[in-house]
Amino acid sequence: MNQFQYNKANESLSAVKLAAKDPNAHFLAGGTNLIDLMKMGVVIPSKLIDINHLPFSKIEKMPHALRVGALVTNSDVAENDLIKSHFPLLSLAINAGASPQLRNMATVGGNLMQRTRCPYFFDTTMPCNKRSPGSGCGALEGINRMHAIFGASEQCIAVNPSDMNVAMRALDAVVHVSGPKGERAIPIADFHRLPGNHPELDNTLQKGELITAVDLPYTPFTKNVYYLKVRDRSSYAFALTSAAVALYIENGTIKEARLAMGGVAHKPWRLTIAEEFLKGKAVSEDHFKQASQIAMQGAKAYQYNQFKLKLAPNTLVQSLKMASGIASS
Numbered sequence: 001m002n003q004f005q006y007n008k009a010n011e012s013l014s015a016v017k018l019a020a021k022d023p024n025a026h027f028l029a030g031g032t033n034l035i036d037l038m039k040m041g042v043v044i045p046s047k048l049i050d051i052n053h054l055p056f057s058k059i060e061k062m063p064h065a066l067r068v069g070a071l072v073t074n075s076d077v078a079e080n081d082l083i084k085s086h087f088p089l090l091s092l093a094i095n096a097g098a099s100p101q102l103r104n105m106a107t108v109g110g111n112l113m114q115r116t117r118c119p120y121f122f123d124t125t126m127p128c129n130k131r132s133p134g135s136g137c138g139a140l141e142g143i144n145r146m147h148a149i150f151g152a153s154e155q156c157i158a159v160n161p162s163d164m165n166v167a168m169r170a171l172d173a174v175v176h177v178s179g180p181k182g183e184r185a186i187p188i189a190d191f192h193r194l195p196g197n198h199p200e201l202d203n204t205l206q207k208g209e210l211i212t213a214v215d216l217p218y219t220p221f222t223k224n225v226y227y228l229k230v231r232d233r234s235s236y237a238f239a240l241t242s243a244a245v246a247l248y249i250e251n252g253t254i255k256e257a258r259l260a261m262g263g264v265a266h267k268p269w270r271l272t273i274a275e276e277f278l279k280g281k282a283v284s285e286d287h288f289k290q291a292s293q294i295a296m297q298g299a300k301a302y303q304y305n306q307f308k309l310k311l312a313p314n315t316l317v318q319s320l321k322m323a324s325g326i327a328s329s
């Protein structure tokens with residue numbers, strides 16, 4: 001049994017200081033990811049800093065954004081009236097994840113930080129550069145069915161498993177953090193990172209930094225949105241591919257599009273070139289197919305995930321059709 005110290009944080013500054021001092025300290029929120037990793041010996045903390053009593057459980061209307069506290073549970077975000085009316089895409093994405101019980105425990109901060117579901121990361125008898133830098137990547141030549149088709153490296157081909165993150169990427173969320181050097185705001189595009197030579201780093205947080213809230217800047221995407229998640233089971237399964245689509249349509253013309261995909265990269269994957277292509281185009285299946293082909297440029301598959309080269313564009317086309325209303329479920 002691995003011993004660890006449990007600390008209940010009553011205010012954020014002391015939580016940050018405690019975390020900054022100890023390289024093996026971890027914040028504990030809902031525990032739905034961290035405790036599993038501890039049980040499997042993937043993460044061996046010296047200290048758990050329980051942040052559940054910090055005042056980050058509110059959803060507040062700000063002038064330019066809706067501010068969601070880091071400790072708001074995934075269920076409370078998805079069912080919140082302000083979220084449902086201003087950011088229905090986020091509700092759809094969150095409700096596509098995990099199970100109701102897990103969503104009742106999981107928090108916004110924890111979801112942003114959740115680790116990959118690559119089986120080689122979870123199996124401590126296997127090589128994994130993310131878990132144990134320098135040990136190799138078991139997935140590269142192994143069973144890589146769930147793995148990345150964009151932005152991978154020779155060091156790591158794991159994907160970010162979150163649904164929430166994909167919608168947040170499409171919505172240009174901004175992550176607020178408090179750390180030993182003060183507070184800062186990180187656009188979600190810069191929050192998660194690609195593996196490169198340091199796959200052990202999932203994101204750009206510095207040691208001791210605590211997520212306090214996420215801002216969702218107001219957008220016109222309140223109507224034509226869709227989140228499609230393709231997975232092995234219809235519930236309680238991570239995405240093989242997913243697509244978050246938000247369209248602003250006027251008189252049958254797409255004025256603005258936001259597109260992001262999950263299950264395809266080490267970070268939620270934004271499709272900006274395809275977004276540009278769709279701008280000013282009429283809503284049509286043909287344009288959606290062209291956009292999805294553009295979105296797939298640069299995709300690279302491995303032995304067991306070749307199917308994603310077809311599944312990913314199909315996921316995007318279907319999601320665009322659903323969002324625009326030219327298809328129904």
Ligand SMILES: Cc1cc2nc3c(=O)[nH]c(=O)nc-3n(C[C@H](O)[C@H](O)[C@H](O)COP(=O)(O)OP(=O)(O)OC[C@H]3O[C@@H](n4cnc5c(N)ncnc54)[C@H](O)[C@@H]3O)c2cc1C
Nearest residue numbers: 029030031032033034097098107109110111113162163211
């Ligand atoms: C069986 C199962 C199925 C699942 N299916 C899905 C799915 O389909 N889709 C999906 O998106 N997710 C899925 N999940 C993952 C789930 O969404 C995450 O476990 C959850 O979001 C993590 O949130 P938490 O609050 O429990 O985090 P914790 O487990 O408490 O923490 C996770 C990590 O985040 C860090 N952390 C937490 N809060 C903060 C903060 N405020 N600042 C800095 N660091 C912080 C912790 O230190 C830890 O490293 C599933 C989980 C399980 C167990």
